[in-house]
Amino acid sequence: MTDMKKTLLSIALALPLAACATTAPPSPVEVTRFHQTDSLAQLGQGAIFVVDAPAAQGKSEGSLELAPYKAAVARELAQLGYAESGRDGANHIAEVRLERFVLEGDDNRRGPVSVGVGGSTGGYRSGVGIGLGFNLGGGGSSERLGTEMAVVIRNVASNAVLWEGRARFEVGPDHPLAQPAANADVVADALFQEFPGGNGETIEVKVSQ
Structure with missing residues (x-):
């Protein structure tokens, strides 16, 4: 193999590795929770x-997109x-x-394509009103996949909100944690x-790369 062919082969093999290296790493998860003092004993x-x-x-309810998130919430609640x-x-x-x-890009513009697949409600104090949707992007190296999940815990008898929390997370679309x-x-x-x-406090939770 000539030196030129060896050089071209090395470049070709390096390109996929370089593409993987440019995917955005996971951000910390930004978390905000709200609760009423007199509801703590019920939690x-x-x-x-x-x-x-x-x-x-x-919008339709019962999306398959939401299923892994509901399952993850159920596991945490059980613990x-x-x-x-x-x-x-x-x-x-x-x-x-x-x-x-x-x-x-760097200005956090949201992608132009959105497919609505679920519901939203406003928070009792935080104003959390996160719609369920999945936006489709082009997969560029500067893109990041964002996730916002909110959970409200209600008492069945009174329908009163006992606790509410919201978590926001960003990661490169090719990162394993984007799945x-x-x-x-x-x-x-x-x-x-x-x-x-x-109550009302926002914290950041670090994520392992």
Whole structure:
């Protein structure tokens, strides 16, 4: 093999590695939680039903996109002392809502293509109103996949909101943590760390690369 061919081969082999190296690393997960002081005694116990947040007008409920996030939330709630239950046997309901989107460039512009697949509700104090959707981008090296998940825990009998939390996370679209199951585990784990968390406090939870 000539020196020129060897050089060209080396460049060709290096290109995929360079492309992988440019994918955006995971950001910390930004987490904000809210709760009422008189509700703390009710948290972390009892039977709970994990459900999609009520659908916003014109959007469908029960998306497959939300399934790994609901499963991750259910696992975290079980570790906190809740017993997962069907709707009829639950005394608490956990409403999960989600948005996934593509951020382009350094100015955090969202990608232009969005497919709505779920619902949103406003928070009782935080104003969290995150719609469930998935935005499709072109996969450029400067793009980052963003995830915002919010969970509201309600008392079934009174429908009162006992706790609400929101987690936001960004990662390169080619990173393993961009995949739905791994992505869901990251945001759910961060959201419920040191539950119930400080009321109104925003923290950052570091993510392993």
